[in-house]
Amino acid sequence: KKLILGIAVLSTSLAFAQTTTTTTTTRTTSSSDVRFGIKAGMNVSSLSKDGALEDQGSKIGFNAGVFATIPVAESFSIQPEVLYTQYGDKYDEVVLGNRYSRARHLDYVAVPVMFQYNFVPNFYVEAGPEFGLLVNAKNKFKNETNNDVITESGDYKDDLNSFNLGIGLGAGYYFTDNIGITARYVAGVTDIAKDRPSNSDAVRNNTFQVGLAYKF
Secondary structure (H helix, E strand, O other), X not given: OHHHHHHHHHHHXXXXXXXXXXXXXXXXXXXXXXXXXXXXXXXXXXXXXOOOOOOOOOEEEEEEEEEEEEEOOOOEEEEEEEEEEEEEEEEEEEEOOEEEEEEXXXXXXXXXXXXXXXXXXXXXXXXXXXXXXXXXXXXXXXXXOOOEEEEEOOOOHHHEOOEEEEEEEEEEEEOOOOEEEEEEEEEEOOOOEOOOOOOOOOEEEEEEEEEEEEEO
């Protein structure tokens, strides 16, 4: 928790420092240029072994949180965020006419720090790290045909790596000065397992996110 909070504070402090000292741009940025906002959207998440994309099972989840867009140059901004985001995976099988699903639900409080470049004022591309803290981990076995939960595990987050690091790449478009659509892919860097045998493959979070953002 201290690491994630420290990174967020450091990133914001650096952004404000650059805002007050940049003199090579064609305009002067000020604290009034900082925009705060809220965002929410859908996750399509999966888990991969050492970057392999085959045989992945995708799970639908959500993400929601707050952000600040901090200009540091004419076309560049830093956008730190704090999100509640749902990762994991899901596999389906059909047995005797019934469809069953096995899903892993991994919920994180994530702090993405995105570096954004605006091609035009209302369209940007972005890249940056995402730091996550695991807050909940459960498995669920469900009969999808009858919508019945057969078994659900207890919270086993203490058996997993509490810290998650990912690299995000994305883009966004604002239809108005306040409302925009966002898309981002986050590729996991760290293994979700806490103590994995040296001869086994690492398993990493991956997710594609789409959503809406509103700037105040």
